[in-house]
Amino acid sequence: MQADAVIARVQDNEQTGLVPVRQAVTDLLRQFGMTTMFGNPGSTELGLFLDFPADFRYVLGLQESVVVGMADGYAQATHNAAFINLHSAVGVGHAMGAIFTAHKNRTPLVITAGQQSRAILPYDPFLFSSQATELPKPYVKWSIEPARAEDVPLAIARAYYMAMQPPCGPVLVSVPADDWGRLCEPVQARQVSRSVRPDPVLLDRIGGQLDVAGRPAFVLGAAVDRDGAWDDVVALAERHRAAVWTAPMSGRNGFPEDHPLFAGFLPAARERIVSLLDGHDFILALGAAAFTYHVEGEGPHVPPGSVLAQIVDDPNTLSWAPVGTAVQGSVRQSVRDLLARPQPAARQDPPRRVPAPRAEPSPLMSVAYVLQTLAEVRAADSIVVEEAPSARPVMQRYLPILQSGTFYTMCSGGLGFGLPAAVGVALGKPGSKVIGVLGDGSSMYSIQGLWSAAQLGLPITFLILKNRSYAALREFAPVYGFTAKDALHGVDLPDIDFVATARGMGCEAMRVSEPDALPVILRKALGMKLPVLVEIDVA
Incomplete structure (x- = not known):
């Protein structure tokens, strides 16, 4: 009789088009190109892995911070969000340092965290996350525990779109253990535009300032390489004969370091930045904060007589820029718009970076x-x-x-x-x-x-x-x-x-x-x- 009931239930599901939440989620992830999962599972997550699809890969880390670190590197390398499965409150707690780093790296991560079964949530059960959506804040862009099991696939779809929308970052969906087996409607992935076109009026102003500058300098942040703007930035620097610096504490490099226009790396200290940029009448920060400091400083943020402009995809970064013109937008699109302007007047090359002295061997190696x-x-x-x-x-x-x-x-x-x-x-x-x-x-x-x-x-x-x-x-x-x-x-x-x-x-x-x-x-x-x-x- 039990077998007959199961067969009847499956037939009913086929007629209604309903599928288990776990299947709706894996079907959705497949559409997003997210068939690799990173995790360190606990009891409240096991429901996701019943009938695990053969075309999916599970990458096990032996501690949750390792799991998030692996996913962070994978997402940056593939230019797509990575999917993570963590264990309830303790697993998220272990991972918080790595989630903070992913937040600073602007890495898109879709994090699911286990939760106890809905039926026993009122009784403070073992492994219960009492404030599951608050625990990862403020270092996730969005966090939710869906009101119904049927809403889990839609929540994960929204989480993906938000993680991938610039500025990218991690998001978290808390999923009660019994949700994975509930029935729901399948969810189809949508195509979502992720490119943010810069304000044309402000970008034209920056372009005009760059065109007339005598000694321009670029300061490049991680968003240059993250946005695929490396080649475009090289072309823009060569057109304007600009000295190119890497921004303080940048997690990626955006310019070939053997290029004659490459000037070096800015330290995270105000006075040193001003000293190194002295003599440049126009400074363009691309994909970088203007500027990141590590120690207390004083005095101006840019050299006297210099004009600062900044283009980055993060409105929070723009909001605290102390001086200059700030534009939100895709670095690659902004640079391509600047390249579309007429050829500026010829300039002399900036002084070349002094090469490092050759390091010699010693008994205890340097x-x-x-x-x-x-x-x-x-x-x-x-x-x-x-x-x-x-x-x-x-x-x-x-x-x-x-x-x-x-x-x-x-x-x-x-x-x-x-x-x-x-x-x-x-x-x-x-x-x-x-x-x-x-x-x-x-x-x-x-x-x-x-x-x-x-x-x-x-x-x-x-x-x-x-x-x-x-x-x-x-x-x-x-x-x-x-x-x-x-x-x-x-x-x-x-x-x-x-x-x-x-x-x-x-x-x-x-x-x-x-x-x-x-x-x-x-x-x-x-x-x-x-x-x-x-x-x-x-x-």
């Missing part, structure tokens, strides 16, 4: 020597995912990024992004060589990502710059009055064996401490088709 060697042995189209804060200024001199889509780091300052993001980027760009350049301290925030890399068999070379400390804090300490005589607590990291850790996670691993061996080991590691970790002793 970071400069390691990164210089990496630059010499890696392919130009290999992808660098970096999270080594103390090494970043050195990297900016000795490891040039030459092509679009070949550099990723976090815009948030929060550690734990780099290692799992390298896994996500490798998943999103199959066949590409991915190189994770990581500090020993930052890598430990998400070391579990090595297991996922090994299970997936991804061609990633993880380089651990082992200086046995949180070196960035040592360098930053003088800002707060520390002298060489003062004790600095909590920054030493002795006795971490990364080779043993990597092998325990299923990765190949090597250690190098001699400068003569470094080129050989790097070439061997970069030539491997499976994940490998190289622990490098540095000063």
